[in-house]
Amino acid sequence: MTDSNLVETKVSSQELFLGKFLHAFRDTVALPDGNLASREYVVHPGAVMVIPLLQLESGDIRVVLERQFRYPVGRVMIEFPAGKLDRGEATFLCAQRELLEETGYTALEWSRAGVLHPVIAYSTEFIEVWFARGLKLGDQNLDDGEFLEVFSTTPEQLLEWCRDGNITDGKTLAGAMWLQNFLSGMWPLSWMPGSSPVSS
Incomplete structure (x- = not known):
């Protein structure tokens, strides 16, 4: 099995919020079919x-x-x-x-x-x-x-x-x-x- 038909690739990234605990971003990603999409997510220390x-x-x-x-x-x-x-x-x-x-x-x-x-x-x-x-x-x-x-x-x-x-x-x-x-x-x-x- 291969993941190449599923993986999204980061194109650009924008910081949305930096708090004491959480760090939020909005990234633009390239989809497997070549189209672009937006992904919002929170970076967490674990x-x-x-x-x-x-x-x-x-x-x-x-x-x-x-x-x-x-x-x-x-x-x-x-x-x-x-x-x-x-x-x-x-x-x-x-x-x-x-x-x-x-x-x-x-x-x-x-x-x-x-x-x-x-x-x-x-x-x-x-x-x-x-x-x-x-x-x-x-x-x-x-x-x-x-x-x-x-x-x-x-x-x-x-x-x-x-x-x-x-x-x-x-x-x-x-x-x-x-x-x-x-x-x-x-x-x-x-x-x-x-x-x-x-x-x-």
């Missing part, structure tokens, strides 16, 4: 999402989640812990930092599951997905102006919320799929030791 596994003394597994108000959609969302990369930051260090800052947990073991592109029609954003286990609870260190609630639930309840529409966040839906396949044994993970991140 992010991580963490699927924290909390093992109880009984041996049962719970997952750590968050409730946070998301202004663009005007509602409180249930999500896995996540956050954007700082400039030059490695994704593993970002995952450790975000887990600690948002939930107060550190983890003894980590595994990189993969990557997802949540909004391919209009953003360069990617989200790298990490699992964390061997959790130890410490202190949250939320950013100024950040308000969220941390709680845990069973994988079964998480999947019910996804099915019933109580969870609609795309990255968390994808994370639930990864979790379900990991727990079933279909998608094994390779674990590595964690370290103690420095919260910024």
